[in-house]
Amino acid sequence: MILENLCNEIGISGHEEKIRKIIYNEISNTVNDIRVDTLGNLYAYKKGKNNKHIMLCAHMDEVGFVVKEVLDDGAISFASVGGIDSRILPSKSILIGEQRIPGIIGVKPIHLQTEDERTKVIKEEDLFIDIGTNSKEETLKYVNLGDYISFNSRFEFLTNKIAKSKALDDRVGCSVLIEILKQNFECCIIAVFTVQEEVGLRGASVAGFNLKPDYAIIVEGTTASDVSGVEEYEYITSLGKGPAISILDGGSYSNKELVSKIVDSANKNNIKFQYKKGTTGGNDAGKIQISDSGIKTAVISVPCRYIHSPSSVINIEDYENTKKLVQTVLSEIK
């Protein structure tokens, strides 16, 4: 399954090569042209029959960490790449670098903690990775400063509909784009797989340059907080209610005309959808919209619980409906 392969591969911001390779292998013989820019963004052009150009966008990178320093006893000090809540870090398993060296973020056993320590969140700078070595010299045989670090978590289905994995944000987007590119549409498609979204929409900042599409649709993974202890009005998005259409988020106000087309298409084709009920979070649209002389953007997202953790959860039907919605919108562009 394409989504599974994408999720199981490692591509921390700044190190998207392996993801780019999977994408290239999937689409190279179904598109007219492919190029990669100096930042690493992958652009795929698919000609259609009419004159409309639609830009589709998804980011290839995932949140993770880097090796910051190696201490005298061999322990590794690390820094997060992208936004990771430090409360999820204690006792997690990770993999370092090309060799996927296994390691663990270990903390002091509960028996040795003071009452104060038991209730206080440990900051990232006070956490360390143990790869089993005993000295700085030994650790440096296996690991270099700056090596990327990923959560050690495999894609798997919990039920026949619900899947858990790391990096669903935004391999769901990459997977939708790949599947779309394997189909044919009347309009021309420019699919852009961006880099470094998680560290400040860096790839997106240059992706819109000189493309001049009629519209751009960004396909993302977004927060679903439809969980225990949260009031319904705080859900943002919910699993099982279909793709989430953004109106306004931390980075951009979606183009009303485009959103209207998307909503009409969903209604016409009986595709379940929801609105993203919250204005938090940013994504590539924030930069693409103000690229060049301005691009009309909209964001369609797959709801993800526990986003930016090793165990993010989606409803695969939401993924399928997201893909379907992008399909119908593209088919209706005249």
Added chain:
Amino acid sequence: MWYNIQYHLEGGYILDIKEVLEQLTNTYSASGFEHKIIEQLKESFKPYCDEIIIDKFYNFYAIKKANLPNPNSRKLMIACHIDEVGMMVKEIDKSGFIKFVAIGGVDAKNLPAKEVLIHGASTIKGIIGAKPPHLIKPDEKDKVIPIKDLYIDTGYDYDELIKVVKIGDTITYQAHFTELKDNKFYNKSMDNRASVATMLEFLVSMKNLLHSVDIVCCGTVQEELGLRGAMISSYNISPDVCVVIDGAFANTHGLSKGGIFKYFQGPAIAVGPNLHKNLTNYMIDIAKSEAIPYQIDVEEGNTGTDAWAIQISRQGIPTLLLSIPLGYMHSDIESIVIDDLKNTAKLLCKFTTNIGERIEKLYDIRESM
């Protein structure tokens, strides 16, 4: 057969202890649910003992009779707890999320985004979740989310979930046996399966050694809940001497004060009021004379292990404690080094082959003067 038995160079049998450890730590038996590990223990220990007994609390006893004359029927008990920390289903809310409580000392810090297994009518996987960070109030940002505010997400709807899971079902960490550098391994429940693997390696080695005491290898239940199995089993066996094997805190990063032990330096032999001074000194002498690495664990009072209960069982039982250096205790990434397990088993063998005579002296009042 669970694992490869390789021929030892000198003609005996040795175990592939790494494989044993993997099998044991991949089995799920939270406190109170130890019946889950009994079949595996039976199969593992059966070839090396004369009799296996399981009592009504699922304490496990593998008995190997003395192969030298034992006129006074002296018994040496080796005790390891076979339970692990875990959680239990407290409530299933209408959206299908599971609220839970801890069984044993589980640190709430380790739980968010953790993969767990719920052992209901069938075993299903869940993810431990909490209120997302963007919904946390500023004054709550630095506080660890307590267990009562966590929940488990299985992906099931309420109606489907209640067919499989009910209140009281046990929950454990997902096992993930992994090798690190330096022959170190991590998984859940190294506390105390590492000791059980050590006890098996000891029993396998004893098959070809002479001993004048009956050996009872005992897997005790519910240690994490208050040494319950230890109380019951030591009463049942009434041994002359008991050696408890458990885990000790290894010197992982940031830990260095007293009571912390080094990987590769062998078992930590405990000294203090909970342990029998004379026999403990004897254990230390054997380690020295046989050049087996060891460390000293100073325990000024309650050792926090089965030894505390066993020492005052029945008329009192001389007790010793050997601890294996173990990192990140009570998490699902508990770490040990294979060398330490092997050295602990070796020390136990040397102790057992020579203990007969010392036991007789225990009952001689002149010895305590």
